[in-house]
Amino acid sequence: MSACVFCRIVAGQIPSTRVYEDDLVLAFMDIGQVNPGHVLVAVKPHVDNVYALDDAAAAAVARATARVARAIRAAFQPAGLSVYQANGAAAGQTVFHYHVHLVPRHDGDGMAFTWPVKNPPREVLEAHAAQIRAQLG
Ligand code: AMP
Ligand code: ZN
Numbered sequence: 001m002s003a004c005v006f007c008r009i010v011a012g013q014i015p016s017t018r019v020y021e022d023d024l025v026l027a028f029m030d031i032g033q034v035n036p037g038h039v040l041v042a043v044k045p046h047v048d049n050v051y052a053l054d055d056a057a058a059a060a061v062a063r064a065t066a067r068v069a070r071a072i073r074a075a076f077q078p079a080g081l082s083v084y085q086a087n088g089a090a091a092g093q094t095v096f097h098y099h100v101h102l103v104p105r106h107d108g109d110g111m112a113f114t115w116p117v118k119n120p121p122r123e124v125l126e127a128h129a130a131q132i133r134a135q136l137g
Helices: 007-012 055-076 123-135
Strands: 018-021 025-030 039-043 079-085 099-105
Touching: 007 025, 007 039, 018 055, 018 123, 025 055, 025 123, 039 055, 055 079, 055 099, 055 123
Parallel strands: none
Antiparallel strands: 018 025, 025 039, 039 099, 079 099
């Protein structure tokens, strides 16, 4: 069994609250985020960081990120949306499997990135994910 937590999520060995899936990408709710709509878009095959991302995977992540971003906007109408990724420990990466953070920003919500924060109950994540999935069609 892989030691990588996101590989185990992709393989279905660790539960996740899934938002979007295609051949190369899995998007799921960030378990450490309590506000509506915080989503991670991960490439399915194990890739440590942006330096190891091939063109097909890069394109797939970008396409999925844009689609999920539009769905988050439709579901939650945030004032803004941060798209964030950490590459390398010095940049704050803690899970060394390439992924993008989609972070809705609401009025009064600053730009400080404070991962991880409180663990929301799974039913809260599931409710948020259902709202996003409904907008993905
Ligand atoms: P980073 O620190 O940029 O590498 O992002 C890793 C993110 O993965 C953090 O925001 C964590 O909250 C999140 N995370 C870690 N484990 C899980 C999990 N099992 N399910 C969902 N999100 C997770
Ligand atoms: Zn992995």
